Amino acid sequence: MEAPYRYDLMPLETPDESPAWADYLDVFRFGFLQTAATDEGLATYRTHRRQDGAWLGRVTTEGPGLDGRRAVAAFASAPSTINCGRGLVDALVINTVAVRPSHRRRGLLSHMMRQQLDAARDHGRALATLTASEATIYGRYGFGVSTHVHPIEVRTDRFTFRPDVPVAAGSIEFVPPAFLKDHWQRLTRAHQARHRGAVGHLHGHFLIDTGQWDSRDNGPARSLRCAVHFSPAGEVDGFALFTPNGWDEEPITVTVRKVCAPDESVSRALWRAMADMDLVERLNLDFSMPGDPLAASLTDPWAVRTKEGDDPAWLRILDLPSATAQRGFDGEGSVVVEIADAMGYCSGVWRLQAHDGHGTAERSDDAPEAALSVDVLGTMWHGDRTAAELALSGLVRGERSAVMRLSRLFQVDERPINLASF
Numbered sequence: 001m002e003a004p005y006r007y008d009l010m011p012l013e014t015p016d017e018s019p020a021w022a023d024y025l026d027v028f029r030f031g032f033l034q035t036a037a038t039d040e041g042l043a044t045y046r047t048h049r050r051q052d053g054a055w056l057g058r059v060t061t062e063g064p065g066l067d068g069r070r071a072v073a074a075f076a077s078a079p080s081t082i083n084c085g086r087g088l089v090d091a092l093v094i095n096t097v098a099v100r101p102s103h104r105r106r107g108l109l110s111h112m113m114r115q116q117l118d119a120a121r122d123h124g125r126a127l128a129t130l131t132a133s134e135a136t137i138y139g140r141y142g143f144g145v146s147t148h149v150h151p152i153e154v155r156t157d158r159f160t161f162r163p164d165v166p167v168a169a170g171s172i173e174f175v176p177p178a179f180l181k182d183h184w185q186r187l188t189r190a191h192q193a194r195h196r197g198a199v200g201h202l203h204g205h206f207l208i209d210t211g212q213w214d215s216r217d218n219g220p221a222r223s224l225r226c227a228v229h230f231s232p233a234g235e236v237d238g239f240a241l242f243t244p245n246g247w248d249e250e251p252i253t254v255t256v257r258k259v260c261a262p263d264e265s266v267s268r269a270l271w272r273a274m275a276d277m278d279l280v281e282r283l284n285l286d287f288s289m290p291g292d293p294l295a296a297s298l299t300d301p302w303a304v305r306t307k308e309g310d311d312p313a314w315l316r317i318l319d320l321p322s323a324t325a326q327r328g329f330d331g332e333g334s335v336v337v338e339i340a341d342a343m344g345y346c347s348g349v350w351r352l353q354a355h356d357g358h359g360t361a362e363r364s365d366d367a368p369e370a371a372l373s374v375d376v377l378g379t380m381w382h383g384d385r386t387a388a389e390l391a392l393s394g395l396v397r398g399e400r401s402a403v404m405r406l407s408r409l410f411q412v413d414e415r416p417i418n419l420a421s422f
């Protein structure tokens with residue numbers, strides 16, 4: 001990146017009245033073909049970025065058509081955590097990236113990525129994660145798809161749980177989303193602590209889930225509805241968020257935005273409450289994980305139809321020894337792997353070992369038994385794909401016995417579940 005381009009972090013203390021805020025946010029709004037932000041939208045952005053302790057990376061420049069030095073590229077991220085099967089691991093969540101079309105393909109994204117990943121590693125973060133708008137951008141930076149989703153469509157007329165499947169006792173009430181303000185943090189954190197692959201929610205998620213912000217309404221949410229479940233002791237132990245699609249759509253459909261309950265039997269109670277709503281023929285959930293447990297628990301599993309999948313979370317390993325030490329291993333074994341990493345963070349030959357739930361990654365002089373690139377390791381990290389499956393795609397190479405050992409080393413007892421996208 002050459003002068004007059006300059007990279008820096010926009011301070012979160014930048015005064016509210018500074019035009020730098022609108023300048024910064026508009027790089028994203030423009031990049032994603034949205035209208036310029038309203039004053040309310042800008043204020044909301046300032047609030048949630050400050051709450052998150054975000055890193056507002058930007059590239060500024062000057063030249064014809066620019067009123068002084070202006071931001072032409074931006075890269076917003078925030079510290080968060082990921083459940084890697086053994087507690088929560090510090091990670092960098094990359095929220096939004098955009099470069100003005102007039103400054104594209106000059107290496108600005110690559111420069112911002114390097115700056116932020118270096119800084120994350122220097123701050124002791126072993127992992128970085130993001131949501132991609134295109135599948136071809138982030139592999140070169142070492143990110144691999146770590147959790148897939150397969151949207152589901154549920155027929156309410158065929159929705160009955162098998163008699164042997166427990167559904168939580170207690171009661172359901174439909175409440176304004178703002179009701180969640182006192183319960184949201186406890187429940188989302190408990191859900192994250194329960195599920196491997198779950199990424200921590202940010203303040204923006206809080207604003208959205210409690211109805212304080214909806215980007216489609218450019219203000220408070222008007223269409224978001226909420227169901228909460230109360231335990232027999234009266235404690236709120238789960239919630240579901242949903243939006244009716246309206247009368248024009250046939251069959252009449254409700255889009256389920258989120259079902260968050262650390263206990264699966266409470267999730268079932270919430271699903272049943274939504275399926276029991278009069279007039280509703282379909283419940284659609286976009287954020288459903290492969291192997292979603294709902295279908296198997298119904299008398300008629302065909303009531304749930306799985307649609308084509310998507311990939312909301314990508315993972316980048318920045319510090320292999322630290323990330324390995326913080327990952328819970330359900331499998332056991334030892335294998336020497338050669339990892340290719342164009343950015344250098346994890347490249348080299350490593351002995352990966354796991355025993356009794358604990359893993360280590362140590363540099364090794366032994367001959368590698370398997371070879372893969374760091375983005376492929378990211379895809380294996382939460383168990384979304386096994387080494388054996390990835391070998392079938394030509395992404396893990398080596399003797400079959402070594403590939404199988406690598407598969408068993410990274411095997412997980414439960415598939416990853418993540419409710420947050422960024």
Ligand SMILES: CC(C)(COP(=O)(O)OP(=O)(O)OC[C@H]1O[C@@H](n2cnc3c(N)ncnc32)[C@H](O)[C@@H]1OP(=O)(O)O)[C@@H](O)C(=O)NCCC(=O)NCCS
Nearest residue numbers: 031097098099104105106107108109110131132133136137
């Ligand atoms: C995607 C975007 C951020 C790329 O910014 P950029 O500054 O042009 O990227 P760079 O110049 O640093 O390019 C780095 C590499 O990525 C490649 N690349 C960039 N954008 C790409 C895309 N959309 N698809 C595939 N490859 C892409 C470049 O060809 C280059 O490849 P190379 O390293 O082999 O030469 C920019 O095009 C953009 O703002 N797009 C609209 C918003 C968007 O999609 N943001 C990403 C949201 S997840």
